[in-house]
Structure formats: C-alpha cells, structure tokens
Amino acid sequence: MSPRDAAPVGRETFVRARVERGGFALDVELRTEARVAVLFGPSGSGKTTLFEVLLGLHAGSRPTVRLAGRWLDDPERRLSTRVEARGLGWVPQEPMLFPHLDVAGNLRFGGPRAGSGGARALADAIEVLELGPLLARRVDQLSGGERSRVALGRALASGPQALLLDEPLASLDLALRARVLPYLLRVRDHLDLPIFYITHDPDEAQLVGEWVAVLDRGRVVACGEPRAVLWSRAVLPLSESLGLENVIEARVTACADGAARVATPSGVELSVPAPAPLAEGEPVRLGLPARDVLLAAEAPGRISARNVLAARVVAVEPAEGGALVHVDAGLPLVARLTHEAVRALELAPGRPVYCVIKAHSLRRLA
Amino acid sequence: MNEGALAGMLALTSRVAAVATLLALPPAVALGYVLARHRFRGRALVQALVALPMVLPPVAVGLGLLWLFGRRGPLGALLEALGIEVIFTWYAAVLAAALVGFPLFARACEQAFAAVDARYERVARSLGASPIRAFTRITLPLAGRGILYGALLAFARGLGEFGATAIVAGIIPGRTETLALGIWSRIQMGDDAGARALCAASFALALGAMLVAELWLRREPPATAHAARP
Numbered sequence: 001m002s003p004r005d006a007a008p009v010g011r012e013t014f015v016r017a018r019v020e021r022g023g024f025a026l027d028v029e030l031r032t033e034a035r036v037a038v039l040f041g042p043s044g045s046g047k048t049t050l051f052e053v054l055l056g057l058h059a060g061s062r063p064t065v066r067l068a069g070r071w072l073d074d075p076e077r078r079l080s081t082r083v084e085a086r087g088l089g090w091v092p093q094e095p096m097l098f099p100h101l102d103v104a105g106n107l108r109f110g111g112p113r114a115g116s117g118g119a120r121a122l123a124d125a126i127e128v129l130e131l132g133p134l135l136a137r138r139v140d141q142l143s144g145g146e147r148s149r150v151a152l153g154r155a156l157a158s159g160p161q162a163l164l165l166d167e168p169l170a171s172l173d174l175a176l177r178a179r180v181l182p183y184l185l186r187v188r189d190h191l192d193l194p195i196f197y198i199t200h201d202p203d204e205a206q207l208v209g210e211w212v213a214v215l216d217r218g219r220v221v222a223c224g225e226p227r228a229v230l231w232s233r234a235v236l237p238l239s240e241s242l243g244l245e246n247v248i249e250a251r252v253t254a255c256a257d258g259a260a261r262v263a264t265p266s267g268v269e270l271s272v273p274a275p276a277p278l279a280e281g282e283p284v285r286l287g288l289p290a291r292d293v294l295l296a297a298e299a300p301g302r303i304s305a306r307n308v309l310a311a312r313v314v315a316v317e318p319a320e321g322g323a324l325v326h327v328d329a330g331l332p333l334v335a336r337l338t339h340e341a342v343r344a345l346e347l348a349p350g351r352p353v354y355c356v357i358k359a360h361s362l363r364r365l366a
Numbered sequence: 367m368n369e370g371a372l373a374g375m376l377a378l379t380s381r382v383a384a385v386a387t388l389l390a391l392p393p394a395v396a397l398g399y400v401l402a403r404h405r406f407r408g409r410a411l412v413q414a415l416v417a418l419p420m421v422l423p424p425v426a427v428g429l430g431l432l433w434l435f436g437r438r439g440p441l442g443a444l445l446e447a448l449g450i451e452v453i454f455t456w457y458a459a460v461l462a463a464a465l466v467g468f469p470l471f472a473r474a475c476e477q478a479f480a481a482v483d484a485r486y487e488r489v490a491r492s493l494g495a496s497p498i499r500a501f502t503r504i505t506l507p508l509a510g511r512g513i514l515y516g517a518l519l520a521f522a523r524g525l526g527e528f529g530a531t532a533i534v535a536g537i538i539p540g541r542t543e544t545l546a547l548g549i550w551s552r553i554q555m556g557d558d559a560g561a562r563a564l565c566a567a568s569f570a571l572a573l574g575a576m577l578v579a580e581l582w583l584r585r586e587p588p589a590t591a592h593a594a595r596p
Contacts, residue, residue, distance in 0.1 A: 055492055083491040084500075090492040096485050100507045109503070113494025158493045 010069050011035060011194055017053045017063035026050060026218040034211030035068075036188055036195045038226060040202070041215035042242060047198045048093070050215070051164055054196065055090055056083040068162045068194035087113070089160030089193075093167045095151035097139040103150050104135040110158020117159050125156035128186050145176040149183055156187065162194040163187070169204065181285070181366035184208065202230050202244040203287050203365055214238065231326070231334055236319060246288040246333050247365070252278045259306070259359060262286075268330035271306035271359045285365040292361035293335035295325060296354040297345050307357040309333075316347050323347075329355045371539070376567055379544040382456060383524030386463035387517050390471050394520070395513060398475025399505075403484065420469035424462075424529025431461055431534045454536045459544060462530035467520030474519055478512020479505065518579035525572055545571070 012033050019026040026046040039047045053063045056072065059080050065073040067088070072081040089110075097106050107125065111118040126132055129149045134142065142150060148168060155163060168184060169177045181204075188195060188208065197208050205212050206226045213223040214235050222235050227247075230239040250262035250270065260274035262284055272286060300308060311329035322338040325347055333355060337347075345353070401413065419427050435442040435452045445452055452458050482505055490500035506513075528546040535542040537551050545568045552561035 055488070057488065083488070084494050084496055086492070087494075088492055090489065092485060092489060094485075096483070096489045098486060098490075098504055098508075109490065109495070110493035154493070 012066060013037065013068055013194075013196075014064065014066040015050070015053065017050065017058070017061065017065075019049055019053060019058050019061045019063075021049070024049070024218060026053070028215070028218070028220050030213050030220050030223060032211050032213070032223070034209070035192075036197065036208060036210045038205045038209030038212040039196065039198045039215060040200065040205045040212050040226075040230070040239075042200055042238065044217075045215040046218040047200075047215055048166060049218075051090070051166055051196070051198060054086075054164060055088060056081060056086050070161060084113075087159075087161040089155030089158055089163045091148075091151045091155050091163070091165045091168055093198075094171060095147040097142075097147060097150055097154070099139050101139070102135070103131065103137050103139065103142070106139065106150055106154045107131070107135070107157045110154060110160075114157065114159025118157070121159040122157040124191065125153040128156070128190055129153045129183050143176075144172055145180050148172060148180050152183070152187065156191070160193065162196065164196045166198045167200070168197075169201070170199070178364065178366045181207075182283075185366070200242055202239045202242055203247050205230060206247040207249070207285055207365065227332065231324070233317060233319075236324070240319075244290075246290060246293070248286040248288060248331060248362070250284055250286065252280055252282045252284060254280065260284075264331050266330050268309060270357070270362065272362045272364065273359050287363045287365050288333070288357065288361055290324060290334045290336035292357065293333055294356035295327070295335050295337065295341075295345060295347070296356055299354050300356060303356065304358075305356045306359040307355070307362075309355040309357070311353050311355050313347050313349055313351045313353060315349055316342060327353060327355060372563065372567060374540060375543060375545055375548050375564070376571065378456065378542075379525055379546075379568075379571065382459045382463055382544055383467075383521045383527075386460045386467060386524045387471070387521045389460060389464045390468045390520055391517065394468060394471035394475050394516065395506075397472045398477075398513075398516075399479050399501075401472075401476045402479035416472050417469045419465045424466060424527070425533060427465060428462060428530035428533025431458070431465065431530060435461070435534065453534055454538065454542065456535065456542050458534040459527070459531045459542055462534055463524030463527045464520075466527055466530055467523040470523055471516045471520035474516025475509070475513050478509035478516065481512065482508040515579055518575055522572055522575040522579070525575065526568065 012031065014031045016029045017026060026049045028050060039050060041047055052058055054065060054067060062075040063073050064075060071079060072086055073079060098109065101109065107122060111122065114121045129152060131149060131153050134146055134150065152168065169180060172180060199205055209226045211224065212226040212229050214221050214229060216238060222229050222232060229235055230244055248264060250264045252260050253263050253269070254261040255274050255278045258274060260272050260278045261269055262272055263269050272284070278284065309329040311327040311333070314326040314328050317324045317326070319336065322336060323342045325335045325337055325342065327333050327335065335355065347353070397416065401409065432453065433439050435445070435458065437443065437446060442452065452461065486504050486508065487500045490504045491497065495503065526546050528550065531544065532547055532550070537543050537547045543551065545564050549561050549564045549568070552564060
C-alpha cells in the first residue's frame with residue numbers, strides 16, 4: 001500500500017529513503033504519529049544523514065518524506081520541496097551561529113519566513129529560552145550553553161512547522177547539559193511543535209521522546225515507546241553500550257542536610273543527594289544504573305541505603321552475564337542481577353520483592 | 367618632468383587599476399565560489415586556465431588582447447560597430463590590468479569561500495533563505511574580507527602592469543601612459559632622473575596598497591573567529 005492511501009492522520013510522519021555516500025548506505029522506512037520522535041543510535045548509524053533527508057539535502061536520491069502531516073517529497077507525484085520551503089527549524093549538532101551577526105541578528109534571520117507570526121515566534125523563543133539578556137551580545141561572547149540556546153531560539157523564531165534537533169546536548173559537558181536540558185523540555189512542553197530529536201544518549205531518548213526509532217548501520221532496527229524499545233532484548237546490547245539506565249522523573253518535596261526528598265507522579269518517594277539546595281516543587285530527572293538496584297526477598301532491617309521500595313517482579317529477561325529483572329515499584333525499574341541471584345531469590349513474574357537503592361546511586365540528569 | 371604630469375600619471379594609473387579591479391570583481395567572485403563549492407569534472411583544467419594570465423609572458427597576453435580587440439578581431443569589430451574603440455585607449459590598459467590581475471583575484475575569492483563552512487549556507491536555507499539570500503546575507507559577508515584582500519592584490523598587480531599594457535594601450539603621454547609605461551619611456555629617452563622619480567611614486571603607491579591589504583584585511587578571518595572559545 002502506498003503511504004498516501006493510509007488514513008490521513010494529522011501528524012503522521014512517513015519517511016522512506018535510500019542514500020548512498022562513500023561506503024555508507026542509509027536505507028530506512030519509518031512511520032510515526034508521535035509529536036516528539038527520537039532517532040537513537042551510535043555515531044555513524046545514519047541519524048544525521050536521515051535528518052539531511054528530512055531537510056531536503058538529498059533530493060537527488062528521491063526520498064519520500066511526509067513530515068508531521070505535511071507532504072514534502074513524493075517521487076510518485078514528482079513532489080520535491082526545496083530546502084528553504086520546508087518550514088523546518090533545524091538545530092545542527094554544532095550551533096553554527098552566524099558569526100558576523102549578533103544574537104538578535106541570528107534570531108531574526110528566519111523572521112521573513114515566519115511572516116506575520118514572526119514577532120510572536122521571536123518573542124516566544126526569547127521568553128522560553130530566556131534569551132533577553134543575550135540579545136546584544138556578539139556570538140563569540142557566548143558560552144557553550146548560551147550558544148546552544150541561541151541556536152534553538154533561531155530555529156524557533158523562524159516559525160517552523162517542526163523542529164529538528166541534532167544531538168543538542170552532545171557538545172556540552174555534563175554540568176552544562178543539566179542546564180540546557182530543562183530548556184529543551186520547556187520547548188517540548190510549552191510549544192505545540194512536532195519535534196525530531198537525534199541522540200546517542202539513552203537517558204535523553206527516554207526522557208525526551210514519546211517514540212524512538214533505533215538506527216544501526218544505516219537501518220532502523222526497532223521503533224516504538226522509548227522505554228520498551230531501549231530495554232528490549234534486541235536493542236539492549238546497543239543501548240547498554242551507550243549507557244542505558246533507569247530514568248526517573250520526579251518533583252522535590254523537601255530538602256535539608258544535603259539530601260532531598262522527591263516524589264514521582266505515581267507517588268513514590270525517594271531520597272537523593274542534593275549538594276546544592278533544591279526548591280520545593282522543582283522538577284528533577286534522575287538516572288539510576290540497573291546494576292545499582294538491589295533486590296531483597298524480605299524487607300531489610302536497619303540499612304544505610306535510603307530507598308527501600310516494595311515492588312513486584314514483572315519479567316525476568318536473560319541478558320549478557322545474567323538477567324534483567326523488570327519490577328513495578330510504583331514506577332517501572334530494571335535491576336541487573338546474576339543468574340545466581342535470580343535463582344537464590346526465586347525471582348519470577350508476580351513475586352513480591354524490595355528494591356534497595358542508595359541515595360547516591362541516583363544521579364541528577366537535569 | 368613637471369608635477370602636473372606626475373600627478374596625471376598617478377591618477378591614470380590608480381584609475382586604470384581601480385576600474386580593472388571592479389571589472390574583474392564579478393567574474394572572480396563567481397568563479398571563486400564555484401571552484402570552492404563544487405567538485406566537477408574538468409575543475410583542475412579550469413583552475414589551470416584561470417592561472418594562465420599570471421604565468422604567461424605579459425607580452426603574449428597583450429598580443430592576445432590585441433588580436434581579440436583589434437579592428438579585425440572578433441570583439442574589436444563588434445565594439446567598433448558600436449562606436450567604441452579600445453586599442454590604444456585607456457580602456458585597453460584597463461583590460462590588460464584586469465586580465466593579469468584576475469588569477470590572483472579569483473584564487474583569493476576561492477580561498478575566501480572555501481574558508482566559510484558550507485553548513486552556514488545550509489542552516490540559512492533551512493531557515494527559509496533562498497540560495498541568493500543565503501549567499502548575499504551569509505556567505506558573502508563571511509568571505510568579504512578575503513574577497514577584499516583579493517581585490518587589493520588585483521589592484522596592486524594592476525598598478526604595475528607593463529607588458530600587456532604596452533602592447534594594447536601604447537605609450538601615449540596623458541592618455542595611456544601609466545607609471546610603469548612612463549618609467550620605460552623615460553629610460554628610452556635617457557631621462558634617468560624622471561625614471562627614478564616615477565619609480566619612487568610607483569614604490570609608494572604599491573607599498574600603500576599592500577600595506578592596506580596586509581594590515582587591515584588579513585587581521586582576523588571572521589569565518590573562523592567563532593571557534594576561538596569552547
């Protein structure tokens with residue numbers, strides 16, 4: 001069935017592309033209705049090439065592109081949209097701010113396309129990304145994090161129909177990432193824009209996306225809901241090699257003595273270290289490696305670990321060197337155990353267990 | 367030699383070099399851009415052809431121009447029909463200077479464009495800019511310094527042009543006698559003092575042009591300036 005015979009869906013994205021370049025070939029077909037779609041994979045897997053297809057930079061290879069409900073390229077109808085007419089807000093991996101323009105000049109560059117909505121788009125971008133104080137600055141006077149924000153703002157101020165973000169955090173060190181990620185999430189949550197997001201970081205993929213396509217060597221190897229896909233058996237070797245861990249979203253409920261209490265939306269409370277005080281109600285995103293989740297068959301007595309959660313085993317899946325035990329602790333968690341541990345605790349779906357997590361195993365991502 | 371003649375020669379020389387530079391500007395920018403951005407078959411041949419006016423004997427370049435623009439030449443006949451005479455006028459000096467300065471100019475433009483990351487253009491186009499707007503608003507300003515540097519090189523080269531100019535423009539005092547031609551004719555006439563004076567004037571003019579080129583334009587290439595900070 002040809003893609004345009006499918007029932008018209010408001011935001012459907014459909015891409016079919018074959019691009020060969022040097023020794024590398026991208027050969028993909030993917031379809032999603034997600035507003036926030038992540039393209040995940042190691043470097044060299046073809047993510048950026050796929051973006052170039054979406055941007056219209058590989059028109060010669062005659063791809064089929066329907067992006068968030070809009071047809072951009074369709075060889076069967078001889079439809080091919082020029083780069084400048086695609087209405088996309090592209091943030092390349094390096095910010096590529098125009099060095100001869102100041103911040104305001106960069107932000108205004110895409111203004112003509114936004115037309116009558118331009119002033120609004122510019123004001124929104126400045127507000128959401130807090131760019132006001134930077135407007136008169138020269139580009140070479142910006143820090144790395146500021147540059148990322150300006151690049152994102154420049155794309156937003158052009159009044160795009162969709163955002164293409166290529167590893168927006170990859171060029172930043174960990175501390176900066178934690179500062180920029182909240183801005184990305186604000187853009188996601190405050191502006192009703194379709195977003196395509198490239199990353200090789202499983203934390204980001206789980207945190208940002210509603211949907212993920214996993215690319216490996218130029219092909220889509222899996223796609224679907226990010227948590228399910230990244231922890232699936234087929235993708236696990238790849239996602240673990242890139243640092244897969246549990247990702248938890250929560251809000252601060254209290255903070256004292258260098259530790260904070262946070263609560264997940266489902267009401268699970270956790271203790272986390274807080275070297276700097278956190279305000280009550282502040283959202284935090286936490287990373288927790290599967291190997292740092294201990295399982296106990298009975299409730300432990302007095303123990304230094306600050307987090308003990310009653311849980312139930314959902315699934316036990318073999319994984320290299322042992323097993324991954326998926327549990328429901330009021331939030332979904334995955335624990336990495338040896339075979340011996342799985343046997344000793346007689347772990348099987350349905351079995352009640354306790355998750356034991358040191359506060360210091362919870363790393364703040366943003 | 368009186369001061370009026372020297373001033374006239376200086377003015378003519380500067381005017382010839384300046385007009386020649388302006389004449390060479392559009393093709394040098396266009397060719398430089400194409401060579402910097404596109405890989406095509408025959409690119410090396412184009413580059414070699416572009417370099418020719420610089421490496422050929424200037425006299426040969428002049429003879430070529432004489433043939434092209436002479437009364438019976440293909441372009442000369444056309445221009446004569448329009449009532450324009452080129453040979454033995456200052457126009458011919460302009461043509462000669464433009465041609466010999468062109469290789470330097472085009473090469474400088476090519477390097478200037480090559481130094482501008484092509485991704486800037488792609489970003490500009492993704493933001494809705496047509497190829498022309500992306501070129502005029504992004505690429506050209508970023509390459510501007512390098513292009514101006516090429517223009518000054520071409521201008522400086524034009525100031526000293528002799529061989530080709532002597533053939534096509536002749537040495538007509540007050541009309542086509544530039545500084546370089548003036549020096550030559552002074553020597554022919556045995557006027558060593560006059561030749562020395564003109565040499566000094568040439569020296570000052572050329573030094574001035576090259577100083578501007580080196581000091582002002584080569585300071586800092588803006589296209590890479592942004593990489594200075596992490």
